[in-house]
Every structure is written in C-alpha cells, then in structure tokens.
C-alpha cells in the first residue's frame with residue numbers, strides 16, 4: 436500500500452511539474468507577444484493611491500503593471516514578472532513602465548507629490564539602467580526628479596553581483612528617491628537600513644494587516660517607524676484594508692498608507708478621477 440501511495444505521489448508530482456512548465460512557457464510567450472504589441476494596450480500601467488495617514492488624501496501613487504491577453508484577460512505581475520526576469524524581457528518591460536509612469540507624473544503635475552515604480556534586481560543590475568533612467572527624465576525637463584521613487588526589494592541586494600549601494604547612489608545623484616519595498620520580509624533588513632541610501636521604507640503588509648488586533652505587530656511597526664524616523668527616512672504602510680488598522684497606524688504616527696481601504700490599483704483614467712475627487716474634498 437505504501438509503495439502504491441508513493442507511486443501515486445510521484446505521478447501527482449510529475450503532473451504538477453508539467454503544469455508548471457506549461458504555465459511558464461505560456462507566460463513567456465504571452466510576454467513576448469505583449470512586448471511586440473502596442474505597449475499601453477498589452478502591458479497597461481495601473482496606479483494605486485498612496486495617502487497621507489492623517490487626512491486620507493492622495494499624496495502619491497504606485498505604478499503597477501498588468502498583462503492583457505488576446506482574450507482580454509488581465510494577468511497579475513506574479514504570473515509574468517518571474518519569466519520577464521529570467522529571460523531578460525524585464526529590461527524592455529521595465530523601461531515601458533518607467534516611461535509611462537514618468538509621463539503620467541508630468542501630465543498630472545502639481546496634483547500630487549510622487550509616483551513610485553518597482554525595479555527588479557535584474558533591471559537594477561543592467562549596465563544601461565542609469566543611462567535609461569536619465570534619458571527618461573530628460574524627456575521631461577521641467578519635472579522635479581525627486582517626484583520619482585524607485586522601489587526595490589531586499590532580494591535585490593542578495594541576488595545581483597553589482598555593487599547595489601554604488602548603483603543606488605548614482606540613481607540618487609539624478610535626484611530620484613529610493614524606497615525599500617516589502618520591508619521586513621527579507622532576512623537582512625537591518626543590514627539594508629545600514630548600508631542602503633534609501634529615503635522611504637514600505638512596511639510589508641504582513642505586519643500591517645490585522646495590526647489593530649495584534650500587540651506584537653503594533654510593537655514591530657512602532658519600532659520600525661522609530662528606526663525610519665531616526666535615520667531620516669519616511670514610511671508607508673502597505674496593505675491597509677480596514678478602518679481599525681488605519682486608526683492604529685495614525686495613532687502610531689505612521690506618515691502614509693497604501694491599501695484597498697483607500698483604493699485598489701486602477702487604470703490611469705480612473706486614478707485621475709480619484710485624484711480629482713481627493714483634491715475637491717481637500718478644498
């Protein structure tokens with residue numbers, strides 16, 4: 436019986452493997468097709484509001500890419516970013532997202548402070564990354580570069596051979612700000628804080644969701660907020676989904692929040708509407 440069960444498990448395992456390989460190839464093909472299409476159609480860049488914790492007013496946005504299939508389905512980045520990274524297609528994809536984000540920032544000028552863009556390890560390590568970034572900014576000469584924020588995750592430090600600190604300093608010399616994304620989920624968070632010239636800490640949503648009912652989470656957030664403040668950095672709480680957590684964050688003095696409570700990622704037109712409403716409410 437044990438042997439048969441083992442045999443069955445093996446069968447299931449190899450089926451899983453087949454599914455994984457097929458999904459992987461599908462992701463790759465879809466990405467390749469999308470990159471040869473009209474990019475704003477095939478790889479739309481959506482925006483999620485970031486709000487001031489005290490007022491709930493929109494102060495910024497995170498650019499989040501989607502992939503539109505020929506069947507008009509929208510795929511989450513989790514389905515195609517890994518394939519993009521491994522194949523190198525992330526370079527073209529990343530440039531598209533950056534150009535679109537900066538274009539929107541310029542277009543929506545004066546209505547809010549910043550847009551942040553995710554940059555993955557492979558992108559950051561690319562020799563052409565900084566020249567590309569400088570080129571994108573030079574297309575918008577009147578834009579203040581500090582209104583662009585680059586989000587990097589802790590894995591970026593571990594998975595590339597380049598001198599990340601050096602690269603980030605070069606990026607900062609352009610005026611662009613740096614955010615540590617998903618902060619606290621890696622295993623070298625404090626090393627990061629010590630060595631990386633970042634401006635913003637984004638508290639991962641695993642510490643944020645359910646915060647108001649969990650004293651340990653509260654302590655952790657409180658400590659990270661204090662640490663960030665002492666290092667001259669600002670903080671954003673990710674994944675704020677309910678009022679009680681927002682209240683708790685406000686009480687802890689967290690400067691900014693992002694999460695479904697304030698708005699999901701939406702297409703640019705819808706984001707512009709939300710931005711407009713937020714400005715009206717402030718008057």
Ligand code: C2E
Pocket residue numbers: 483498499500511512513516529532553554555586616617640673674675676693694695696700
């Ligand atoms: P991230 O940078 O940590 O982005 C936040 C993710 O959390 C987004 O998922 C967002 O929709 C989701 N989120 C925001 N608020 C809430 C909330 O209140 N509750 C919950 N449950 N989730 C929330 P999304 O858009 O699926 O993106 C997933 C990840 O894909 C991002 O995580 C980022 O690492 C990556 N990604 C997205 N766009 C890009 C891109 O243009 N380039 C690169 N390299 N990576 C990207």
Ligand code: MG
Pocket residue numbers: 497553586616
């Ligand atoms: Mg992010």
Ligand code: MG
Pocket residue numbers: 616617637673
């Ligand atoms: Mg994040």
Ligand code: MG
Pocket residue numbers: 617639640673
């Ligand atoms: Mg996250």
